Amino acid sequence: MSEASRDIIGLYDDYVMPTYARQPVAFVRGEGCYLYDAEGNACLDFITGLSVNILGHCHPAVVAAVQRQVAELGHVSNLYHTRPGGELARLISRNSLGGKVFFSNSGAEANECAIKLARKFGRDSGDAAGAYGRHRIVVLENGFHGRTMATLTATAQPAKQEPFRPLLPGFTYVPFNDTAALEAAMGDDVCAVMLEPVQGEGGVYPLTQEFVDAARRLTREKGALLIFDEVQTGMGRTGTLFAYEHYGVEPDVMTLAKGLGGGMPIGATVAAPEYSQVLSAGLHGSTFGGGPVACAAGVAVFGELLAPGFLESVRKKGNYMQSQLMELAADGLVVEVRGRGLMWAVELTAAAAPDGAGAAAAAEANGTAPAAAVVSAALEQGIILNNTSPTTLRFLPPLTVEMDMIDRVMDFLHGALAGPSA
Ligand SMILES: Cc1ncc(COP(=O)(O)O)c(C=O)c1O
Structure with a gap:
């Protein structure tokens, strides 16, 4: 050495x-x-x-976009608008769920936003049991959603969670690909099911078609959101722009990070149009989220992925x-x-x-x-x-x-x- x-x-x-x-x-x-x-x-x-x-x-496309942007306008607070953020949001929306995007800086933050959106959606739907109404989030064993306290709670891997207990309340774990267990977990207090279409950190375990179909059907029947964590599977990794395309099943909310910036730190949470207003002004934020340099990198990445x-x-x-x-x-x-x-x-x-x-x-x-x-x-x-x-x-x-x-x-x-x- x-x-x-x-x-x-x-x-x-x-x-x-x-x-x-x-x-x-x-x-x-x-x-x-x-x-x-x-x-x-x-x-x-x-x-x-x-x-x-x-x-x-x-x-070269990412380097050029970043160099150009950082020399022109490196950071502006989210009290204002910049072109790269708007353009990247449009690219994500038009190529996925058609609704609106929240930008953050990492996968955990993208999922944190999805969790808050689901909780607020549950609170707004106002028809469920218990002090907090519809608030429970169902996740899969062996999943990985991040290291913040909420996303760690969603990460049903005991070894990662144990040193940090107590975890957040309101999460239920069901075995991977177990449709009957998912059905049994879908009480009236469930506001969302959150899953990775292919578990990445857990060891690359794809969900079965049957399980994804069941998750879509059950969340619809119960009035809960279906959230896909595509932090690792998104941006072409599985051969389609997003892994949900393989299943022919669209989630209500999807999270992205990792490849989105082609090396620049960025996270994004995109919601279908009917859920795009759930998080209104003042309910969520991030100082660096959606900054023009990271978003310019994201626009460049999309340019390459969408090339014929x-x-x-x-x-x-x-x-x-x-x-x-x-x-x-x-x-x-x-x-x-x-x-x-x-x-x-x-x-x-x-x-x-x-x-x-x-x-x-x-x-x-x-x-x-x-x-x-x-x-x-x-x-x-x-x-x-x-x-x-x-x-x-x-x-x-x-x-x-x-x-x-x-x-x-x-x-x-x-x-x-x-x-x-x-
Ligand atoms: C599916 C998935 N979700 C969330 C995360 C967390 O992302 P980050 O490390 O950017 O917070 C990861 C990271 O490996 C991941 O694979």
């Missing part, structure tokens, strides 16, 4: 809270599908900042990646392949549990973490991968990835999983 790397890592050791298990690498530059460390080594990025750099690093053939190429590359991952399964090197578009996971050992917890617990009990070993081995060979559990490898390549890059990662996986280190 060079002096430059040691220096950067030392600063983190001394001054940054230890909330992440960081790899011993310092990146200083990014270009396309590659990151470069302080020694100048190129690393093929198959995580993309956890689905943020969807156009790769420093995409772009999403089709994502689907084509996604199908290729799936076929390659299935070969790993056919060779007995992985036990399950899950995902869609360019969002994939493989299960390395043990029978995959529906909630991802069984295999992880089994590996932990055995004192093994094969996925972490593969991630470290990949990094040594200049490939950036991620594991969501001790047994689950996740792949989130840039949507601009090329076939030969997929081949390189597959070659690595064949070697690493067949070899003794895995």
